[in-house]
Amino acid sequence: MSVRKPFIAGNWKMNLTVAEAIDLIRALRSRRSEDKDVDVLVAPPFTSLLAVRQEAAGARIFLGAQNMHWELKGAFTGEISARMLKDVGCTHVILGHSERRNLFGEKDDAIDLKVKSAVLLGLIPIVCVGERLEEREAGNTFEVVRKQLEGSLRNFLADQKIPATTILAYEPVWAIGTGKTATPEQAQEVHRFIREWLAERFDKPTADEVRILYGGSVTPSNIKDIMKGPDVDGALVGGASLKAETFLPIIDFAAP
Ligand code: PGA
Numbered sequence: 001m002s003v004r005k006p007f008i009a010g011n012w013k014m015n016l017t018v019a020e021a022i023d024l025i026r027a028l029r030s031r032r033s034e035d036k037d038v039d040v041l042v043a044p045p046f047t048s049l050l051a052v053r054q055e056a057a058g059a060r061i062f063l064g065a066q067n068m069h070w071e072l073k074g075a076f077t078g079e080i081s082a083r084m085l086k087d088v089g090c091t092h093v094i095l096g097h098s099e100r101r102n103l104f105g106e107k108d109d110a111i112d113l114k115v116k117s118a119v120l121l122g123l124i125p126i127v128c129v130g131e132r133l134e135e136r137e138a139g140n141t142f143e144v145v146r147k148q149l150e151g152s153l154r155n156f157l158a159d160q161k162i163p164a165t166t167i168l169a170y171e172p173v174w175a176i177g178t179g180k181t182a183t184p185e186q187a188q189e190v191h192r193f194i195r196e197w198l199a200e201r202f203d204k205p206t207a208d209e210v211r212i213l214y215g216g217s218v219t220p221s222n223i224k225d226i227m228k229g230p231d232v233d234g235a236l237v238g239g240a241s242l243k244a245e246t247f248l249p250i251i252d253f254a255a256p
Contacts, residue, residue: 006227006254007167007211007234009041009126010241011066011094012048021048025055027244032059038255039234042241043094046080053089064092064126067100070113072121082121092124094236096152098173102132108151116155119163126167126236127152128215129194133174142193145170149197162202164209168194169236175216177238181226187214188229195231220249227254 016024021044032040043064044052053063069079085093095118096111111127118125129148131141149168156162170190175182182190191212198207214226215236226232234254240246 004209004211004233006038007041007213008038008247008251008254009043009064009092009094009167009169009213009234009236010247011043011097011215011236011238012045012242013066013099013238014045015242016044016048018048018051021052022055024242024244025052025059025061028061028248029056029059031244031248033248033252036252036255038251040251041092043092049085049088049090062091063089064094065090066094066097068093068095068114068118070110070117072117082117082123085123086121090123092126092167093118094126094128094169096128096148098128098130098171098176102173108148108154111152112154115152124163124165124167126169126213128169128171128236130169130171130173130176130216136172136174141172141190145190145193146197149194157201160202162198162206162210164206167211167213169213169215170194171215171236173216177217179217181217181219181222182214184225184228184232187226187232191229191231218250220246220253223250223253 041062041064043066065085068085069076069081072081072083095114100106115125129145131144135144172182194212195207211233213234213236214232218235218237219240
């Protein structure tokens with residue numbers, strides 16, 4: 001049986017002002033069940049990170065960023081570094097989200113550099129992979145996911161080790177923000193593939209420890225089924241993480 005603790009992450013994307021972010025954290029703090037053994041993270045926009053850290057102090061909520069640059073400082077207008085994220089209190093950073101890949105042209109090489117920089121600074125990367133609809137329909141899901149893993153985790157592969165704290169997220173692009181969730185079987189089959197890849201390219205004990213999240217239209221009504229997959233360790237939640245009414249039941253359903 002898996003000993004991996006469930007992990008529920010809310011990716012707020014480009015939503016919420018500072019005041020709205022504080023309200024949401026207050027609601028999560030006051031209404032969250034005490035007895036659930038589940039790790040919870042929120043990834044607000046950069047502008048709310050500090051306020052969320054202050055509001056969430058002592059509330060068992062990890063703080064993540066949604067992206068970063070791989071350099072630690074310098075002339076990179078508009079960018080934010082791992083050093084700055086650490087400074088503001090982040091513990092995690094989402095890297096290689098499909099919106100970064102598909103809307104902003106991020107390639108595996110860049111994601112690999114970001115993963116390396118994040119780990120160097122002591123941030124836990126949440127590395128996202130997932131196929132597009134046409135790739136799934138062409139029967140290329142595993143191949144696409146394998147290529148993204150190999151490209152985005154090249155640095156770990158070169159070292160022949162991956163920190164067991166690393167979090168991977170399988171997010172089929174066709175399920176993100178579309179209301180079309182992967183079936184629990186579709187999610188589990190890709191999660192198993194990822195875990196087998198980890199065991200093959202690193203080692204089995206680490207593969208057994210790394211948490212793999214599912215993302216793509218997760219809601220309070222489908223989280224329970226999605227979590228049934230033995231290799232599904234949690235969820236990366238977009239839309240439903242923006243309201244306490246929908247995020248709290250997801251957190252509660254994720255843990256028995
Ligand atoms: P969604 O987004 O839950 O709104 O589909 C998930 C994600 O992009 O992480």
